[in-house]
Amino acid sequence: MSEVTDHLVTPIAPEGWTCPAPLRDRPRVVMGHGGGGALSAELVQQIFAPAYGGEALAQMGDAAAVTLGGARLAFSTDSYVVRPLFFPGGSIGDLAVNGTVNDLAMRGARAAYLSCGFILEEGVELDVVSRVAEALGAAARTAGVEVATGDTKVVESGHGDGIYLNTAGIGLVPTGVDLRPERVVPGDVVIVSGAVGVHGVAIMSVREGLEFGVEIESDCAALGSLVEAMLAVTPDLHVLRDPTRGGLAAALNEIAQASGTGVVLQERAVPVPAAVANACAILGLDPLYVANEGKLVAFVPREHADAVLAAMRAHPLGREAAVIGEAVDTHPGMVVARTGLGGTRVVDLPIGEQLPRIC
Amino acid sequence: MSEVTDHLVTPIAPEGWTCPAPLRDRPRVVMGHGGGGALSAELVQQIFAPAYGGEALAQMGDAAAVTLGGARLAFSTDSYVVRPLFFPGGSIGDLAVNGTVNDLAMRGARAAYLSCGFILEEGVELDVVSRVAEALGAAARTAGVEVATGDTKVVESGHGDGIYLNTAGIGLVPTGVDLRPERVVPGDVVIVSGAVGVHGVAIMSVREGLEFGVEIESDCAALGSLVEAMLAVTPDLHVLRDPTRGGLAAALNEIAQASGTGVVLQERAVPVPAAVANACAILGLDPLYVANEGKLVAFVPREHADAVLAAMRAHPLGREAAVIGEAVDTHPGMVVARTGLGGTRVVDLPIGEQLPRIC
Numbered sequence: 282m283s284e285v286t287d288h289l290v291t292p293i294a295p296e297g298w299t300c301p302a303p304l305r306d307r308p309r310v311v312m313g314h315g316g317g318g319a320l321s322a323e324l325v326q327q328i329f330a331p332a333y334g335g336e337a338l339a340q341m342g343d344a345a346a347v348t349l350g351g352a353r354l355a356f357s358t359d360s361y362v363v364r365p366l367f368f369p370g371g372s373i374g375d376l377a378v379n380g381t382v383n384d385l386a387m388r389g390a391r392a393a394y395l396s397c398g399f400i401l402e403e404g405v406e407l408d409v410v411s412r413v414a415e416a417l418g419a420a421a422r423t424a425g426v427e428v429a430t431g432d433t434k435v436v437e438s439g440h441g442d443g444i445y446l447n448t449a450g451i452g453l454v455p456t457g458v459d460l461r462p463e464r465v466v467p468g469d470v471v472i473v474s475g476a477v478g479v480h481g482v483a484i485m486s487v488r489e490g491l492e493f494g495v496e497i498e499s500d501c502a503a504l505g506s507l508v509e510a511m512l513a514v515t516p517d518l519h520v521l522r523d524p525t526r527g528g529l530a531a532a533l534n535e536i537a538q539a540s541g542t543g544v545v546l547q548e549r550a551v552p553v554p555a556a557v558a559n560a561c562a563i564l565g566l567d568p569l570y571v572a573n574e575g576k577l578v579a580f581v582p583r584e585h586a587d588a589v590l591a592a593m594r595a596h597p598l599g600r601e602a603a604v605i606g607e608a609v610d611t612h613p614g615m616v617v618a619r620t621g622l623g624g625t626r627v628v629d630l631p632i633g634e635q636l637p638r639i640c
Numbered sequence: 641m642s643e644v645t646d647h648l649v650t651p652i653a654p655e656g657w658t659c660p661a662p663l664r665d666r667p668r669v670v671m672g673h674g675g676g677g678a679l680s681a682e683l684v685q686q687i688f689a690p691a692y693g694g695e696a697l698a699q700m701g702d703a704a705a706v707t708l709g710g711a712r713l714a715f716s717t718d719s720y721v722v723r724p725l726f727f728p729g730g731s732i733g734d735l736a737v738n739g740t741v742n743d744l745a746m747r748g749a750r751a752a753y754l755s756c757g758f759i760l761e762e763g764v765e766l767d768v769v770s771r772v773a774e775a776l777g778a779a780a781r782t783a784g785v786e787v788a789t790g791d792t793k794v795v796e797s798g799h800g801d802g803i804y805l806n807t808a809g810i811g812l813v814p815t816g817v818d819l820r821p822e823r824v825v826p827g828d829v830v831i832v833s834g835a836v837g838v839h840g841v842a843i844m845s846v847r848e849g850l851e852f853g854v855e856i857e858s859d860c861a862a863l864g865s866l867v868e869a870m871l872a873v874t875p876d877l878h879v880l881r882d883p884t885r886g887g888l889a890a891a892l893n894e895i896a897q898a899s900g901t902g903v904v905l906q907e908r909a910v911p912v913p914a915a916v917a918n919a920c921a922i923l924g925l926d927p928l929y930v931a932n933e934g935k936l937v938a939f940v941p942r943e944h945a946d947a948v949l950a951a952m953r954a955h956p957l958g959r960e961a962a963v964i965g966e967a968v969d970t971h972p973g974m975v976v977a978r979t980g981l982g983g984t985r986v987v988d989l990p991i992g993e994q995l996p997r998i999c
Contacts, residue, residue, distance in 0.1 A: 310760045310769065315794030324792060328770050329756075333777030337753065337788035345788035347753050350711025350812045358755035358808055359791045394696065394706050396717035396808045397688075400759070401669045410669065411687050418692030429696035429704035430808075432718045433683060435674030436997065442799040447791075449717055449755045449808030453709045638795065 313633020315362075317526025320633050341539065342461060343384040343522060346454060353456075355390035357381055358449035364638045366413060366443055368487045370480075370498030371574075373446055374416030376640055379503045379574060380525065381450040382424045386508040387521045387577065389460050390452030392426040397448050399433045402441030413444055424503035426450065457516040462539035462580075464519040467610040470586035471544065472579045474507060474593055475500070475601040477529050478557040481571035484639045485564065493560045502575030507598045511579065514588045519580040525640055527631045528570040532578050533606075533616045534630040543612040546628060549621045550605045569618075570631050572639045580608060672992020674721075676885025679992050700898065701820060702743040702881060705813060712815075714749035716740055717808035723997045725772060725802055727846045729839075729857030730933075732805055733775030735999055738862045738933060739884065740809040741783045745867040746880045746936065748819050749811030753788040754780065756807050760792065761800030772803055783862035785809065816875040821898035821939075823878040826969040829945035830903065831938045833866060833952055834859070834960040836888050837916040840930035843998045844923065852919045861934030866957045870938065873947045878939040884999055886990045887929040891937050892965075892975045893989040902971040905987060908980045909964045928977075929990050931998045939967060 313320040330338060337345040337356075344357035361377045371379075382392040397417065401410065421428055483499040485491065504523065511518060520540070524532035529551065537544045546569075553561075553568045561568050575598065581589045586604065593599030616628040672679040689697060696704040696715075703716035720736045730738075741751040756776065760769065780787055842858040844850065863882065870877060879899070883891035888910065896903045905928075912920075912927045920927050934957065940948045945963065952958030975987040 308766055310762055310764045310766060310794055312762055312794050312796070314760065315792055321792060324769075325790070328766070328773050329790060329792075332770070332773035333756075333780055333787045335786045335788070337786060338790065345753070347788055349713065349752050349810060350709075352709025352711040354708065354810070356753055356755060356810065357789050358757045358806070360757040360759050360793045360806060362759060362793045362795050393708050394704070394715055396715060397692070398717050398719040398806045398808075400719050400721060400804055401673065403669055403671055405669045407667055407669060407687070410683075411691070414687050414691035421692055427694045427696060428692045429694070429706055430716050431684070431688060431697065433674055433680060433688075434719045434721045434997075435669055435671050436721050436801060436804075437671070439798065440801040442795060445759055445795075445804070447717070447719060447757045447806035447808075449757075449789075449806075451708060451713070451715065451810060638793075 312637045316634030317531055318631035318633050340461065343387040346388055353454040355385045355388035355452050355454050357384035358447060359384065361446040361640060362638050363484065363640050364442060365488060366409065368499055369483050369496055371501035372413060372416045373444060374413040375420045375501050376574060377446040377448045378417055378420035378424055378426065379501050380640060381448040382426055382503045382505055383523045385450050385452040386505045387460065387523055388454055389458035389508060389512055390454045391505050391509065392424060392450045392452040394429040395421065395426050395448050395450045397428050397431040400441060400445040401433065401435045402443055403435055403438045405443045409443065424505060455512065455516065458512060460518060460521050462520045462536045465536060465540035465542050465580045465608050467542055467608050468583050469519055469580040469608040470583055470604055471606040472581055472590055472593065472602055473529065473551065473605050474577045474599045476552040476554045477524065477573055477576060478553055478561065478568035478571035480574040481636050481639050482557050482560045485636055486560065493556055495556050497556050497560065500573055500575035502598055504575065504577055504598060507593065507596045510592050510596045511589050514592045515585045517582060517585065519582065521577050521579050523577050524573050526572050526634050528572055529578060530569040530628045531631055533628065536580065537616050538614045541613050543609040544606055544616045545609050546606040546616060546618040548618045550603055552601050552603050566635050569628060570635055574640065671996045675993025676890055677990035677992050699820065702746040705747055712813040714744045714747035714811050714813050716743035717806060718743065720805040720999060721997050722843065722999050723801060724847060725768065727858055728842050728855055730860035731772060731775045732803060733772040734779045734860050735933060736805040736807045737776055737779035737783055738860050739999060740807040741785055741862045741864055742882045744809050744811040745864045746819065746882055747813055748817035748867060748871055749813045750864050750868065751783060751785040751809045751811040754785050754807050754809045756787050756790040758792045759800060759804040760794045761802055762794055762797045764802045768802065783864060814871065814875065817871060819877060819879050821879045821895045824895060824899035824901050824939045824967050826901055826967050827942050828878055828939040828967040829942055829963055830965040831940055831949055831952065831961055832888065832910065832964050833936045833958045835911040835913045836883065836932055836935060837912055837920065837927035837930035839933040840995050840998050841916050841919045844995055845919065852915055854915050856915050856919065859932060859934035861957055863934065863936055863957060866952065866955050869951045869955045870948050873951045874944045876941060876944065878941065880936050880938050882936050883932050885931050885993050887931055888937060889928040889987045890990055892987065895939065896975050897973045900972050902968040903965060903975045904968050905965040905975060905977040907977045909962055911960050911962050925994055928987060929994055933999065
């Protein structure tokens, strides 16, 4: 694949985005700092890691891997600020369970316990709080995880947005499982578990009142059992990631950068539903950069790829799983897409997130 | 102590408070729902527990006790919405570490790992974010806990208040340690680790620009090492609690209700610094209800009380430890104070919090 770099075309920056710059040129927080892209990474690398980063934080995975009392644990947290609170296919309550459960699953861990912190805005209807709590409970039961501990704070009207949630989760990492980008080697096969871009477009459609001819429902789901099915084929998967904020593009870039290998993406192989493609065309979005909440991307040793793909397709959450590319030894740290027209383009790490507050 | 109930006086509700009522009569969230008192308990009992409560959540302790991979873990979370972000003696970064570390310590666990979720408001200065992160890092190093995983979200200007933080923590519970209110028996000695009311008054003074003649600094501190010193005397302490929101009154009421024993408090024995007493007199507050962030209250078997008290006084964070009361078999579930004048009064669970957003 060494010829790929010979055909690079200049990446076109999405409209309105500027090039990354050190934080010192941006003295204030902007929405993009929460987008899971280059600005978020800057914040972590320049402020958070120097202030309190240790060995576990330096792993920079979806979840930290820690050992406590002889148990190998995955530990992760996310805050949820999605707007609106309810959207086609889910709610902030579903997201708060599935997002954290999936972060643990990306370490190979089945989530065991969640914590749950509510930040309520004064004046929000208790009925809304109740509906969110019920959605959270239903999602936890589906995922097989127990909410073990919680906290509630209230802020004055005008200092919140109805409900913000935080969950943290812990789960056991099975023996022999060691999922991290450093294990990726050239030749690894890249598999995505299904259609991309659905969650972001679902949020956008309801938030902006857009109609795309057909209602698009979020793919929000807990991936623990899918990951278990994959690990049953072989514990030797190399890395898993759920392409949430920043979409597939951000997930692949993070893996490429952390592993030091290149990634070649066969753009036509990426499953994009027609409704998502149409919506993205109207909105000027690239489906590779749109967030997912019930999908994963896996880097699998070539000899296991067929069996893992078959196991995924046999699972309800992996029916549309597809091989979408491979790890290569050329262009280390870089993701390059082969386009439908036979050309290539660099798939950059996004600066921020095209759609703020999608999770 | 059976005579206590004969002398009960009618408790006087703090001004502006109404009697508790079921949630159905309050269709919207009010500030008091975040106050750690009766309204918070209603929210948990009527909405959260039915929606997603399991065995661990039902413990209703500062932290949940769970078992994972053979390890006995304490697991806890708190969100922090204190206003202002910096106050005499600390900041939201210190609180976010010490609050969660202390919740784990109240289970007897030394905090091992923290998660950290930032919800930033668009427009907040990065320098402020940086100072908070540095305070958080310094507090974590002091407490001997590692920040293992994190998350950042950004909300639009006008939907936050600079910085909200959430931390969750996990730690190992030592063998033989089983701290929970159900273990309290009549005769247990109640010990507080030092002066009460300091944190709440410190926040109030800076928030409202009040001057009390002397600057009152928050007592915000991590209590892990103090708890270890106490458990070194005997692992058989019955229950510990950090009297944060709702103060000593809320902590004692929660223990009385969960244990089904009564508590008699010797009001004159409770250490209240003169500056706090003066400030409370001016503001119309009761020091028993004012929040602390570096204190604990312990229910200790009578035979170990002297030794535990001595161990506490030998520790820098327990120098002013004092016996303040005992558990009794009369008035089960109720806290009664013997006043300085020889009378008694019921110390109720507060409805909300006298000072909103103190942590």
